[in-house]
Amino acid sequence: MQLVVARIGRAHGVRGEVTVEVRTDEPELRLGPGAVLATDPVTAGPLTIATGRVHSGRLMLRFEGVADRGGAEALRNVLLIAEVDPEELPDDPDEYYDHQLMDLDVVLADGTEIGRITEISHLPSQDLFIVERPDGSEVMIPFVGEIVTKIDLEEQRAVVEPPAGLLDPAEAETAAAGDEAHGERTAAPEPDREDGAR
Structure with missing residues (x-):
């Protein structure tokens, strides 16, 4: 099953980094370095996360193959989609997907x-x-x-x-x-x- 886990926002800096609007309660699991994510639109991906960090309360990601501001700007508003086992449940019994x-x-x-x-x-x-x-x-x-x-x-x-x-x-x-x-x-x-x- 595919779930939207983030939306890419503005480019940050000149090295291909982007801000992301997180749409999952488990960003460390879904949006960690090495994660390969499908995209909407499909033509933008798949994208592999190279690095991630928090800056001024916002998550910043850099993707493999995206090395400059132009490449980062081209990804703006792209949705990031993770493949999730439909039987998987959150760790907290009071939380739900x-x-x-x-x-x-x-x-x-x-x-x-x-x-x-x-x-x-x-x-x-x-x-x-x-x-x-x-x-x-x-x-x-x-x-x-x-x-x-x-x-x-x-x-x-x-x-x-x-x-x-x-x-x-x-x-x-x-x-x-x-x-x-x-x-x-x-x-x-x-x-x-x-x-x-x-």
């Missing part, structure tokens, strides 16, 4: 169907499940422990306890109007990040 979570049914604790996961969006602050509802509409559910209370791969489902308004914006507006009528309005706390999807 994207392919394990795709197509899971999303339900409330009482079994009420919400939809199914069609995409996982990795944002700087947290990961989001993009869930397609039975009527074809989509809802975004933050992948944090307070909301996604259980992932059951055997049953192929994710159990959620969404806060008011997450699934039904009209519900949130009604609640906000009620708070204003009582002279108080409470902002929802920022959810903590919980790295889970890879």
Whole structure:
């Protein structure tokens, strides 16, 4: 199975080094020197990592055969793809690969169907499940422990306890109007990040 593990960013310096946007929780495993990665577009690769280092909080890579800034710039926005055994599991039992979570049914604790996961969006602050509802509409559910209370791969489902308004914006507006009528309005706390999807 192929998984996108990074996207190449800008060239850095004049010796072929590039910044990369990491899309895996295991960069030391997937993006280490010697790793051979497929690419999207296919014509850009495969690429073999020659060196890697962290500079100002960003991962920098240099690939074999790419020795100057021009060669590095030509790789900008190329996706790096690793071949992963579909049976492989993360070391942490509370973490999951994207392919394990795709197509899971999303339900409330009482079994009420919400939809199914069609995409996982990795944002700087947290990961989001993009869930397609039975009527074809989509809802975004933050992948944090307070909301996604259980992932059951055997049953192929994710159990959620969404806060008011997450699934039904009209519900949130009604609640906000009620708070204003009582002279108080409470902002929802920022959810903590919980790295889970890879």
